[in-house]
Amino acid sequence: MSRQNKELMHKHLFDGTAWNVYNPNLLNLSVGAPGPDLLEPCCDIFQQATAHCLEHEKKSNNSLIFQYGPTSGTYEIRKEVAKFFSEMYTNSVNCEDLIMTTGATQGLHFVLSTLIDFSGYIFVDEYTYMIALDSMRHFTSLKIVPLKLNDDGVDLDDLDEKVRGRHFKSKNKEFWAIYYTIPTYHNPTGILFSPAVCHGIVQLARKYDFLVLCDDVYNILHYGEKPSIDRLISCDARTDADFVGNVISNGSFSKLIGPGVRLGWLEVPPRVKPLLDSSGIIQSGGGFNNYTAGIVASLFELQLAQSHIARLHEAYKERMLATIEILKSELPKSCHFVPPSGGFFIWIRLPDQLKALDFMEYCMERERITFIGGSRFAVEEGKGQQFFRITIGFYNKEKLVDGVKRLCLTLTDYIKTVDMNNC
CATH class of the missing domain: 3.40.640.10 (Type I PLP-dependent aspartate aminotransferase-like (Major domain))
Known part of the structure; x- marks a missing residue:
């Protein structure tokens, strides 16, 4: 046991992890937080309010x-x-x-x-x-x-x-x-x-x-x-x-x-x-x-708060609707999701024979894209293995659309690979 705490010099909650949302080489679709482009005006408006x-x-x-x-x-x-x-x-x-x-x-x-x-x-x-x-x-x-x-x-x-x-x-x-x-x-x-x-x-x-x-x-x-x-x-x-x-x-x-x-x-x-x-x-x-x-x-x-909130609302709306359109057209037909009418999250179900955590490992290796497996949200052991959650808040529309397209393509490849291995 160490006798001294280690100073990590972290700058944000996701710093120092393999899932650092600010890492440009990673697309982390797990983080339910507004992105840097949305937070950027806060310095000015909080300066005025203070x-x-x-x-x-x-x-x-x-x-x-x-x-x-x-x-x-x-x-x-x-x-x-x-x-x-x-x-x-x-x-x-x-x-x-x-x-x-x-x-x-x-x-x-x-x-x-x-x-x-x-x-x-x-x-x-x-x-x-x-x-x-x-x-x-x-x-x-x-x-x-x-x-x-x-x-x-x-x-x-x-x-x-x-x-x-x-x-x-x-x-x-x-x-x-x-x-x-x-x-x-x-x-x-x-x-x-x-x-x-x-x-x-x-x-x-x-x-x-x-x-x-x-x-x-x-x-x-x-x-x-x-x-x-x-x-x-x-x-x-x-x-x-x-x-x-x-x-x-x-x-x-x-x-x-x-x-x-x-x-x-x-x-x-x-x-x-x-x-x-x-x-x-x-x-x-x-x-x-x-x-x-x-x-x-x-x-x-x-x-200042009212205009800031309205701006975030519009950005989230644009990102959610764009993500839903990609999923409707490119998510494999054997998968399922219910398009949300608001909020931050989309819940995707894989075919019964697949596990989301296995797909996440596959997706990280090939595309450097990650998300959260459904079992993390469940009380009962072993439940939710066929589900995963993605979020729409952090990345701008262009990066999010590109990432979700790549996610769908990778999922299509993954399903084919699993089916071939099971033959």
Whole structure:
């Protein structure tokens, strides 16, 4: 065992690995992040926003941006977030319902540690965001239960059966269980949960009183018709006679402004707001990201965030639609994918006799193209071996189109090679 940590001098999350997304000799279709061309304007717009914010702090706010912030985040940032997303969504976001976080993964961890009985359960889709799974596994006493996923969302019968068989009344926390999901442009599958499924989830959550936490990080990134239900929390309507408050919307600016900003928010019902606000982890340090939240509030006040987000939205749309067209025309007929109507991800199924990880090795050797195999998104051992996920956010349209064409050609060759070897 080494007695000293090694200084790696890395510059970004993907640095120092074989999958470095900034390596010009590699096409890494696994990274769900905006590319350098999309982030380039951030230096200028953040410089303007920082000057605007700090001038206000110096003149009239007693430099409170450098103080412990209020637990939910300042009114200024919550007001700007609520205003912007009220315009984006089909129903309004209320400022008083928001708690600022450092991103969606931290929001998930905060909710798990504060609201869920540690003897309870985490229900997840059979394929789900892999880093969320990694975070959940740190809570070693919580049992993770996978749920069947259909093309229109979670299988409600499966959810009902698995929840009913494990239901208990918690004596220690507000909820005995949580269902973690991504109903809008799901990660990794890209699907959009249907209105029937969304309403069904809320009905079951009320019936068995479990919490639903939705990663709502892609919701405004629609590339065609705007979905009729753009976030599941809107189905948990406070005007309903049986409303209690069972849904949390977990948002982030990572895909909309830039991951390095480390700013997100939880939109929560009145039932749980005081519990989160009184948590020791937020009481000790105050608002999770008070300084950056102040800068981003100025970014919105100056209308710089809105134009930046619109630009990213258009770029993602162009890249997704171009990628879908290539896959429709050049993906081998024995493979399958459901074209997403928004978001970041495309989920591709290989023929049953093939394994995605074997194809990934083949693709890396011949074309220096990589992606993520489906088993990385699965709770159950051995599941998802025929699937892989690609993303559209990082590379410009020309490089992405060229890469996906080469991916399809390589996959065609790979299938022929496997078939010949099996003869």
